[in-house]
Amino acid sequence: MVSPRKYHHGNLKEAFLEAAREVLEADGLTGLSLRKTAEKIGVSHTAPKNHFGSMSGLLTALVTQGYAELADYMVADETAGADRCARRGTALAGYVDFATANPALYELMFARDRLVNDDPDLMREVGACFSILADVAKDLGWHTGPAEVVTGKSQIALWSFVHGYAQLITAGRFKKDNMKNLSVLDILPAISAKIPPDTPE
């Protein structure tokens, strides 16, 4: 068990994940296949069945890994002890950085059809990402009401905003001449609504 190489290939699971991720970003989501990935590391196309069960299992493992990395992008060492506003800036900028660095994986992370959405590992990593956003969303929002309700709304609102921005960027839905030298941190204040929930002006 101390030997790095075990069984036939060694630790096929990690190797397969790594290879699948390369294929994913190189050939896109439609170009990813078990057979192509298997050939890349010299195993048969049914080898991953022992480790992932099926294609859905492989994609779920990839996505779980993706959420874990996304969490890393959102917390930078420099701003670990800083105030919430600085941490929010780090989290949002890191979020978008991850998405633009891994666009195909990022798209897969929100697929409705291809993942095992009740996978406990996946749910845990999703929850970890949401917790980070929940923290930096705490002093947003001017809406009246019980504190926990306002906080809950702000979490939802902030994740909605940053996810939408990241996906629209990576999907190419924004015209590039609108985006010159603008980061997500420049965009966020622009949605601050003056529209009142009840009081006008």
Added chain:
Amino acid sequence: MVSPRKYHHGNLKEAFLEAAREVLEADGLTGLSLRKTAEKIGVSHTAPKNHFGSMSGLLTALVTQGYAELADYMVADETAGADRCARRGTALAGYVDFATANPALYELMFARDRLVNDDPDLMREVGACFSILADVAKDLGWHTGPAEVVTGKSQIALWSFVHGYAQLITAGRFKKDNMKNLSVLDILPAISAKIPPDTPE
């Protein structure tokens, strides 16, 4: 040319689009196939090639239709002449309604890999949707700067927010107990940032 039925099938193009859409929402994006759709309306599986070219062409046509319908959802007759705040409420609520009513199609509308993204019809319909959002975003934002810059940012910000909300809802990324009796209009004010653009605290 006055006869409703032409050629072998009639207007196969529209029939195929309709059938494909049914398969899409019934069996999901992974369950949609040319063969299944063709069998549904009793034609060979290569028949759509004349009308759509390839699978990408079919999906692009579906998505183009989707953007057109999304625009309809965003403009309600009742609020056509109302003030911008009312129109914004209609647009945002309609946007989310469309996404929740057509979740599989909505996901496809932002796919990076499967569409002919430079298709002129598609670009036109995407632009129409963006224009509607641009209109109702005009009085958002408190950031200083030239008016058109602020407006441009608000358009991007508002689309980011509402798209993110719609996708996270349809992808099941929000826990349901957080979402009780909340609509997108309740969430929007919660992101209004008190964070300063340049001055701390």
Added chain:
DNA sequence: CGAATATATTTCCACTGTAAATATTCTGGT
């Protein structure tokens, strides 16, 4: 050393999109 387990392969199958050749139907000109 041997049994049990974990890991990987081989083989086979149903299904997919696409290309090419063929057949059928419609259209427009004379």
Added chain:
DNA sequence: ACCAGAATATTTACAGTGGAAATATATTCG
């Protein structure tokens, strides 16, 4: 009315896909 050409749809064939089942091989443990 007729015929040529275009538009439309079918047939056939092919390479690729994921998955199931049986088999082979390596590891682990008693």
